Amino acid sequence: xxxxxxxxxNAEGFLERVEDWDRELALEIARExxxxxxxxxxxxxxxxxxxxxxxxxxxPTIRTLGKESGVQVKELYALFPKxxxxxxxxxxxxxxxxxxx
Amino acid sequence: MRHILILGAGTAGTVMANRLSRRLxxxxxAGRINIxxxxxxxxxxxxxxLLFIPFQESFRERITRDRAPTLDRDVRLVAAEIAAMDPDxxxxxxxxxxxxxxxxxxxxxxxxxxxxETEGMMGPGWRESVHEFxxxxxxxxxxxxxxxxxxxxxxxxxxxxxxxxxxAPLEFAFLADAYFTNCGIRDKVEITYATPLDGAFxxxxxxQSLSYLLEQKGIRLETEFNTGRIETxxxxxxxxxxxxxxxxxxxxxxxxxxxxxxxDLLVTVPVHKGxxxxxxxxxxxxxxxxxMVDPHTLQSQRKANIFALGDAANCPTSKAxxxxxxxxxxxxxNIVRMLDGRALEPGFDxxxxxxxxxxxxKALLIDFNYDTEPLPGMFPYAWGPVPLLKESRLNHLGxxxxxxxxxxxxxxxxxFPGIEAQMKRSGKRMPAAVGS
Ligand SMILES: Cc1cc2nc3c(=O)[nH]c(=O)nc-3n(C[C@H](O)[C@H](O)[C@H](O)COP(=O)(O)OP(=O)(O)OC[C@H]3O[C@@H](n4cnc5c(N)ncnc54)[C@H](O)[C@@H]3O)c2cc1C
Numbered sequence: 001x002x003x004x005x006x007x008x009x010n011a012e013g014f015l016e017r018v019e020d021w022d023r024e025l026a027l028e029i030a031r032e033x034x035x036x037x038x039x040x041x042x043x044x045x046x047x048x049x050x051x052x053x054x055x056x057x058x059x060p061t062i063r064t065l066g067k068e069s070g071v072q073v074k075e076l077y078a079l080f081p082k083x084x085x086x087x088x089x090x091x092x093x094x095x096x097x098x099x100x101x
Numbered sequence: 102m103r104h105i106l107i108l109g110a111g112t113a114g115t116v117m118a119n120r121l122s123r124r125l126x127x128x129x130x131a132g133r134i135n136i137x138x139x140x141x142x143x144x145x146x147x148x149x150x151l152l153f154i155p156f157q158e159s160f161r162e163r164i165t166r167d168r169a170p171t172l173d174r175d176v177r178l179v180a181a182e183i184a185a186m187d188p189d190x191x192x193x194x195x196x197x198x199x200x201x202x203x204x205x206x207x208x209x210x211x212x213x214x215x216x217x218e219t220e221g222m223m224g225p226g227w228r229e230s231v232h233e234f235x236x237x238x239x240x241x242x243x244x245x246x247x248x249x250x251x252x253x254x255x256x257x258x259x260x261x262x263x264x265x266x267x268x269a270p271l272e273f274a275f276l277a278d279a280y281f282t283n284c285g286i287r288d289k290v291e292i293t294y295a296t297p298l299d300g301a302f303x304x305x306x307x308x309q310s311l312s313y314l315l316e317q318k319g320i321r322l323e324t325e326f327n328t329g330r331i332e333t334x335x336x337x338x339x340x341x342x343x344x345x346x347x348x349x350x351x352x353x354x355x356x357x358x359x360x361x362x363x364x365d366l367l368v369t370v371p372v373h374k375g376x377x378x379x380x381x382x383x384x385x386x387x388x389x390x391x392x393m394v395d396p397h398t399l400q401s402q403r404k405a406n407i408f409a410l411g412d413a414a415n416c417p418t419s420k421a422x423x424x425x426x427x428x429x430x431x432x433x434x435n436i437v438r439m440l441d442g443r444a445l446e447p448g449f450d451x452x453x454x455x456x457x458x459x460x461x462x463k464a465l466l467i468d469f470n471y472d473t474e475p476l477p478g479m480f481p482y483a484w485g486p487v488p489l490l491k492e493s494r495l496n497h498l499g500x501x502x503x504x505x506x507x508x509x510x511x512x513x514x515x516x517f518p519g520i521e522a523q524m525k526r527s528g529k530r531m532p533a534a535v536g537s
Contacts, residue, residue: 055393058263062327063261067388073329077357085327097297099298100267100268100475101267101467
């Protein structure tokens with residue numbers, strides 16, 4: 001079992017290495033962001049984000065999440081306040097969605 | 102006889118066809134191989150030129166050409182739309198029902214705009230107060246709208262990533278600032294840039310060296326704005342129509358978390374998707390219908406005899422013409438290897454190289470790949486070094502000169518002296534450590 005202090009993270013708290021991630025870490029990152037517990041609904045989104053990233057190299061957007069993950073956009077904002085895609089990415093241990101510059 | 106089928110004759114398909122034709126010339130002429138390209142559109146559009154159309158700095162005739170002459174004469178062009186693809190049986194079906202089979206298929210059908218994916222976008226305001234410049238028709242209509250614009254709220258918005266040339270909307274904002282300044286009405290125009298990302302610049306070094314641009318140009322930035330819908334007629338509009346209050350906005354951009362940005366003129370970049378036939382060929386595309394490929398070899402994950410490049414591929418790099426050009430160099434080699442039964446070369450590193458207009462006849466140059474973010478330094482172009490990640494007049498001239506190079510070097514599949522498929526580190530100031 002790893003703890004947050006033992007893994008490399010960037011200035012914004014995203015994991016430096018995707019492979020450092022585990023469910024325990026996810027929970028710690030979630031708590032840090034003010035989400036006390038990760039429910040099945042949270043996990044559905046986090047796992048979908050992580051799987052898509054590992055398969056394609058990019059994380060899905062909010063609209064795609066809403067259509068494909070099984071959780072509607074409104075609920076996404078309830079589960080991950082403010083920025084669902086960014087927060088779910090952080091909890092899922094994948095890099096922040098970013099543009100080309 | 103072995104059949105190579107190239108789907109789409111845009112930037113990527115044309116470069117690919119011309120490169121392969123040259124590489125395989127003797128086999129083509131001996132009748133051992135044939136190369137067929139399929140595209141329904143008789144004209145080739147130089148898309149980077151679209152950015153200048155709304156500002157009357159370019160026009161239709163300058164950025165379009167007949168498609169047929171852009172292709173090598175040993176390549177056959179079929180003017181038809183692809184309706185379906187069957188990877189299991191190695192066939193594609195055209196809109197008229199004709200079935201064509203292939204030994205090797207290269208998907209280069211680019212990305213299409215899907216404005217109907219956003220609620221309200223194609224409502225009564227479409228091409229009235231809601232515009233886009235990613236199509237020729239859209240860019241021209243926006244030209245009229247800008248010409249008639251006397252002041253108010255101009256909002257530039259990216260609905261969702263990925264989009265073609267991700268910096269184009271930002272360039273549009275810079276050019277709009279310069280345009281209204283030159284018209285003498287800049288003080289009457291409020292410019293807002295709304296992006297789903299968490300900044301206009303998201304890579305650390307670019308963010309550091311470029312964030313001054315928005316501030317300097319007085320462009321308001323709205324980040325993490327995920328567009329949920331566009332409202333073009335609000336109740337406020339109807340009541341205010343009869344009152345003496347100042348004119349209400351033409352509409353509002355509403356995010357999924359109910360933030361609202363009022364606009365008088367909206368310049369949006371609609372959702373992008375891959376071609377529709379990719380969606381119906383099970384296992385070929387991702388959620389946005391971009392072909393899932395190995396990011397280094399460009400081979401489809403679905404089947405070994407299918408490849409994809411350009412905007413149609415789901416490589417995690419920019420959707421840009423320069424990328425298509427670099428990919429074509431790698432894919433040419435891999436197609437030849439495949440034909441010879443040799444192992445593929447994982448040669449594509451995500452290399453992209455783009456000029457970014459910043460207005461007032463200046464531009465920036467960025468050069469990056471999968472692993473290296475855009476960095477400052479000098480770029481060794483054939484005609485002399487040009488600065489990276491820094492505004493200069495030279496780069497603006499480079500962007501204009503690129504149109505000529507596009508038709509005469511890039512499309513024919515010739516190499517650019519000094520610019521290789523793989524990104525070079527020389528000339529770049531590498532930071533000691535950057536978290537990207
Ligand atoms: C406003 C704007 C500015 C840009 N600026 C730059 C820039 O400065 N630098 C840069 O490098 N890039 C720039 N780009 C991006 C660049 O134009 C594209 O990345 C490039 O054209 C991609 O090439 P492609 O062949 O993959 O797609 P395209 O060139 O779009 O070609 C796709 C082709 O496929 C055909 N097709 C589609 N569906 C079907 C079907 N079902 N059947 C048959 N044929 C089909 C289409 O007719 C089209 O000809 C810009 C793009 C835009 C919109």
